[in-house]
Amino acid sequence: MISDSLPWQALADHRSDMAGVHLRDLFRVDPERAERYTRNLGRIHVDFSKHRITDETLELLFRLAEEAEVPAWRDQMFAGKRINLTEGRSVLHVALRRPTDEPLLVDGVDVMTEVATVLAKMRRFTDAVRAGEWRGFGGEQIRHVVNIGIGGSDLGPQMVTTALDWLRPPHIDVHFVSNVDSADIATTLAQVNPASTLFVVASKTFTTQETMANAAAARSWLVGHHGDDAAVARHFVAVSTNGQAVAEFGIDQANMFEFWDWVGGRYSVWSAIGLSVALAIGMDHFEDFLAGAHAMDEHFRTAPLPENMPVVLAMLGIWYNNFWGAETHAIIPYDHYLRRFAAYFQQGDMESNGKRITREGETVEYETGPVIWGEPGTNGQHAFFQLMHQGTRLIPSDFLLAARPRHPIGEQHSMLVANFLAQTEALAEGRTPEEAWALIETEGDGQGASMAAHRSYPGNQPTTSIIVDTFDPFTVGQLIAMYEHKIFVQGVVWDINSFDQWGVELGKQLANRLLPVVTSESGEAVHPSTSGLLTAFRELRG
Numbered sequence: 001m002i003s004d005s006l007p008w009q010a011l012a013d014h015r016s017d018m019a020g021v022h023l024r025d026l027f028r029v030d031p032e033r034a035e036r037y038t039r040n041l042g043r044i045h046v047d048f049s050k051h052r053i054t055d056e057t058l059e060l061l062f063r064l065a066e067e068a069e070v071p072a073w074r075d076q077m078f079a080g081k082r083i084n085l086t087e088g089r090s091v092l093h094v095a096l097r098r099p100t101d102e103p104l105l106v107d108g109v110d111v112m113t114e115v116a117t118v119l120a121k122m123r124r125f126t127d128a129v130r131a132g133e134w135r136g137f138g139g140e141q142i143r144h145v146v147n148i149g150i151g152g153s154d155l156g157p158q159m160v161t162t163a164l165d166w167l168r169p170p171h172i173d174v175h176f177v178s179n180v181d182s183a184d185i186a187t188t189l190a191q192v193n194p195a196s197t198l199f200v201v202a203s204k205t206f207t208t209q210e211t212m213a214n215a216a217a218a219r220s221w222l223v224g225h226h227g228d229d230a231a232v233a234r235h236f237v238a239v240s241t242n243g244q245a246v247a248e249f250g251i252d253q254a255n256m257f258e259f260w261d262w263v264g265g266r267y268s269v270w271s272a273i274g275l276s277v278a279l280a281i282g283m284d285h286f287e288d289f290l291a292g293a294h295a296m297d298e299h300f301r302t303a304p305l306p307e308n309m310p311v312v313l314a315m316l317g318i319w320y321n322n323f324w325g326a327e328t329h330a331i332i333p334y335d336h337y338l339r340r341f342a343a344y345f346q347q348g349d350m351e352s353n354g355k356r357i358t359r360e361g362e363t364v365e366y367e368t369g370p371v372i373w374g375e376p377g378t379n380g381q382h383a384f385f386q387l388m389h390q391g392t393r394l395i396p397s398d399f400l401l402a403a404r405p406r407h408p409i410g411e412q413h414s415m416l417v418a419n420f421l422a423q424t425e426a427l428a429e430g431r432t433p434e435e436a437w438a439l440i441e442t443e444g445d446g447q448g449a450s451m452a453a454h455r456s457y458p459g460n461q462p463t464t465s466i467i468v469d470t471f472d473p474f475t476v477g478q479l480i481a482m483y484e485h486k487i488f489v490q491g492v493v494w495d496i497n498s499f500d501q502w503g504v505e506l507g508k509q510l511a512n513r514l515l516p517v518v519t520s521e522s523g524e525a526v527h528p529s530t531s532g533l534l535t536a537f538r539e540l541r542g
Helices: 006-018 023-029 055-067 070-078 093-097 111-130 152-163 182-189 209-226 229-235 243-249 272-281 283-302 309-323 341-353 385-390 412-429 433-443 473-493 503-520 528-541
Strands: 038-041 044-047 144-148 173-177 197-202 236-239 328-334 371-373 397-402 463-468
Touching: 006 055, 006 309, 023 412, 038 283, 038 309, 044 309, 044 473, 055 070, 055 309, 055 473, 070 283, 070 473, 093 111, 093 283, 093 473, 111 272, 111 283, 144 152, 144 209, 144 272, 152 173, 152 197, 152 272, 152 341, 152 473, 173 182, 173 272, 182 209, 197 209, 197 229, 197 272, 209 229, 209 236, 209 503, 229 236, 236 243, 236 272, 272 283, 283 309, 283 473, 309 328, 309 473, 328 341, 328 412, 341 371, 341 473, 385 412, 397 412, 412 463, 463 473, 503 528
Parallel strands: 144 173, 144 197, 197 236, 328 371, 328 397, 397 463
Antiparallel strands: 038 044, 044 463
């Protein structure tokens, strides 16, 4: 296993050497580290100087990446090799944002021809809807788009649409339904007009339980209003590969947008799954979004490991996860439009690397994927930052910021930037008890010396600062691709398959078995606790 390798053992020894080192000391002895530990790619600036690292740390981490054969696995992915070993599939979300005039053969087929065909179809359709040429069954212009999906078919389009909502024209609103809880579809339908609503049903197989239950509810609502099943063809489109099921639902197969088995769900926003994004921001901006991701792909594919942004971020995560015992990683965007960014990468990271079995089928002997969480700043400062500043846990975190505000109002953006800078500095430097006592004496408020302990902060919390000029389609595409590749690199180092999700299947299978028991009012569950819960449920339902 990778944990038996010489670089891993060297990092373990180096961790012991770094145990008593504080970030404030690292900056004091090396005032140029802020300049040396930064990377730039176009309009993205990444500062990782506030990490518990030295040049030796980075050298050992990159040696570990080489030991795990990160470059070779990266090259196999870009070449379309079947690196999703448990499902026998290629992993080619990178092809979705590749220029369509650059062929890429997989099993003798140029997949770029197929990608170009779907993109052209998306352009024709989204242009028609946005221009008012595609109209509802009664002739009204489409003013509401409802994306019905779950997992990557919901989180991806929702996050990107939210991030770029300022590009959405005022005559189109976009809504997202994912939860099988009927409140989700019911509250959404209450906000839209059946005469001017377009439903995008996103399901590769067109059998996903939650998605199809919500789609059926929307279909019933729509047909009930129009009084004619023919209305479905003017108000529903599908993103799927199951033409027969789509047709049986009542959707014209000409309005079915395909994608492929080499596109994983949590990497699918670049495909036709992004149709609702394109409807919101327009196809030109959607292609800018793809171009940004491709720029990061090329950087990841060609840059040497020490200069490679996704690799640097990935190996820093390995450093804390495997050698410092950090169990979580926070993503904190100082931008309201990116408020769904952390939620998106909860799935992107935790579904990808939440694994305990190596590619060879052995149980790992080390920690793998961390818990990903976060909220926008400055909201988080008034919520969970207390734990980060004075709690007992090590919490590496990423801070994201745009240099230019989308809505310049007074000094609010300056306040936002000041808080962004202050928090990363405070998390790194902290405040010693001596400094706290000096502050108390200066304030002269009569507080006793014991308050110095309450007003001191250990600091030494590692942060990465990521600044772009502005969050537009290109830079948002770059950032998402950067995090995707970071996740990939960590999966390679941990020797796990980041592109399957077998852990999701067990719950689905049990739910399918229990559904008849729940709906029939009779029958018992096999598990004793489940049987007790079922009894309580029936009694409380009355």
